[in-house]
Amino acid sequence: MRVYLDNSATTPVAAEVLEAMLPYFAEEAGNAQSVHSFGQRARAAIEQARRQVADLINAREAEVVFVSGGTEADNLAIRGIAQAHRERGRHIITSQIEHPAVLATCEALERSGFSVTYCAVSHLGLVSVEDVRACIRDDTILISIMQANNETGAIQPIEEIARAVTEARSRGLEHIHFHTDAVQAAGKIPVDVKRMGVDLLSLSAHKIHGPKGVGALYIRKGTRLAKLLYGGRHERDRRAGTENVPGIVGMGRAAEMARAQLSDRMERMGRLRDHFERQVMSRIPNVKINGDPDTKIPFLRRVPNISNLSFQGIEGESLLIALDLKGVAASTGSACASGSLEPSHVLRACKLTEEEVRGSMRFSLSAYTTHEEIDYAVDMLEETIARLRQITPSEPVVRQRVRFRPSSFVL
Numbered sequence: 280m281r282v283y284l285d286n287s288a289t290t291p292v293a294a295e296v297l298e299a300m301l302p303y304f305a306e307e308a309g310n311a312q313s314v315h316s317f318g319q320r321a322r323a324a325i326e327q328a329r330r331q332v333a334d335l336i337n338a339r340e341a342e343v344v345f346v347s348g349g350t351e352a353d354n355l356a357i358r359g360i361a362q363a364h365r366e367r368g369r370h371i372i373t374s375q376i377e378h379p380a381v382l383a384t385c386e387a388l389e390r391s392g393f394s395v396t397y398c399a400v401s402h403l404g405l406v407s408v409e410d411v412r413a414c415i416r417d418d419t420i421l422i423s424i425m426q427a428n429n430e431t432g433a434i435q436p437i438e439e440i441a442r443a444v445t446e447a448r449s450r451g452l453e454h455i456h457f458h459t460d461a462v463q464a465a466g467k468i469p470v471d472v473k474r475m476g477v478d479l480l481s482l483s484a485h486k487i488h489g490p491k492g493v494g495a496l497y498i499r500k501g502t503r504l505a506k507l508l509y510g511g512r513h514e515r516d517r518r519a520g521t522e523n524v525p526g527i528v529g530m531g532r533a534a535e536m537a538r539a540q541l542s543d544r545m546e547r548m549g550r551l552r553d554h555f556e557r558q559v560m561s562r563i564p565n566v567k568i569n570g571d572p573d574t575k576i577p578f579l580r581r582v583p584n585i586s587n588l589s590f591q592g593i594e595g596e597s598l599l600i601a602l603d604l605k606g607v608a609a610s611t612g613s614a615c616a617s618g619s620l621e622p623s624h625v626l627r628a629c630k631l632t633e634e635e636v637r638g639s640m641r642f643s644l645s646a647y648t649t650h651e652e653i654d655y656a657v658d659m660l661e662e663t664i665a666r667l668r669q670i671t672p673s674e675p676v677v678r679q680r681v682r683f684r685p686s687s688f689v690l
């Protein structure tokens with residue numbers, strides 16, 4: 280059996296999404312800028328997708344700009360605001376647990392004269408509204424706090440932070456903008472830009488059963504933003520470059536399905552994730568749930584599809600490889616895509632011990648994960664942990680605490 284529990288890294292494209300995309304690779308391959316009917320049909324398809332994405336987040340169509348993915352959406356939001364408002368101030372507030380698409384962008388801005396405050400988080404992985412409020416300065420132009428974390432699934436208090444931003448604006452700091460990275464929240468919990476009170480919000484298609492290489496940035500009407508790319512006047516002059524029509528059509532269909540099925544998906548994924556955690560906790564000794572373990576108030580502080588666990592006395596990388604050999608795919612905060620051996624900056628920011636970080640594993644479900652798959656994964660996990668614990672020394676190797684350095688990351 281092959282069980283894919285790495286859906287926070289990426290999800291398979293849904294059959295309906297693929298079907299919607301296919302015509303736009305060949306028979307409907309017009310350039311959406313062309314005047315002829317091929318171009319017009321491509322344009323109409325993009326505008327339909329824009330409606331579908333806008334509906335998912337309760338935005339207006341004109342507020343949605345298609346980009347190449349979550350990374351570009353984050354870059355456009357942060358660099359776009361920094362560049363356009365640098366005369367008003369050069370201070371940015373973010374958190375220590377952001378995705379590198381945000382952290383590395385902020386670091387680059389620090390090198391060009393901006394100052395960035397990286398807010399700490401609680402042991403549950405939550406940013407404190409009070410901390411954010413206390414960090415606001417006269418020269419703050421941007422606050423960027425993610426809606427849900429990609430490693431622990433922790434849901435941040437976005438509405439409360441937006442209220443702090445509104446308060447600051449009413450004190451005369453009108454130039455503060457509020458961005459949230461909703462890449463891991465969309466399709467998992469409600470995302471409503473009006474209710475949340477954000478100015479900018481990032482989305483990525485491949486996390487919601489859409490294609491890779493396409494995303495969107497919500498830009499609240501009236502927000503002044505510099506461009507990243509210069510060229511044609513595509514996307515209402517917000518983002519130059521011939522539109523990725525099949526990708527955008529796929530993102531639109533994926534967004535439409537995510538919206539229509541949101542409550543079903545939340546209920547289903549939450550139930551399976553809780554079943555997974557209950558089984559693991561009752562069958563495997565010395566396991567800790569990272570993030571909010573409380574499932575009595577489901578989904579309040581953790582997205583329903585993520586389970587991040589630390590297995591005492593286990594090296595995450597050995598577990599990852601051993602599970603892969605049994606057909607179970609997950610991911611670990613102790614390894615990363617870039618091959619660095621720096622452990623997860625997110626789990627360290629949550630004040631886990633070095634051993635807990637090294638023994639951590641993220642299991643992430645999708646709308647299509649089945650009960651049988653979860654049961655198989657638990658069986659394999661139980662067997663593998665028992666075997667690894669027999670062959671590895673029970674005394675954890677004491678390592679020095681490593682400084683916060685966002686050089687490694689979980690996708």
Ligand SMILES: Cc1ncc(COP(=O)(O)O)c(C=O)c1O
Pocket residue numbers: 287288347348349350351353378380425427428429460462463483484485492493494689690
């Ligand atoms: C929270 C978060 N933001 C941004 C991204 C980047 O999105 P993309 O892969 O579309 O560039 C990811 C992907 O891992 C993510 O989890």
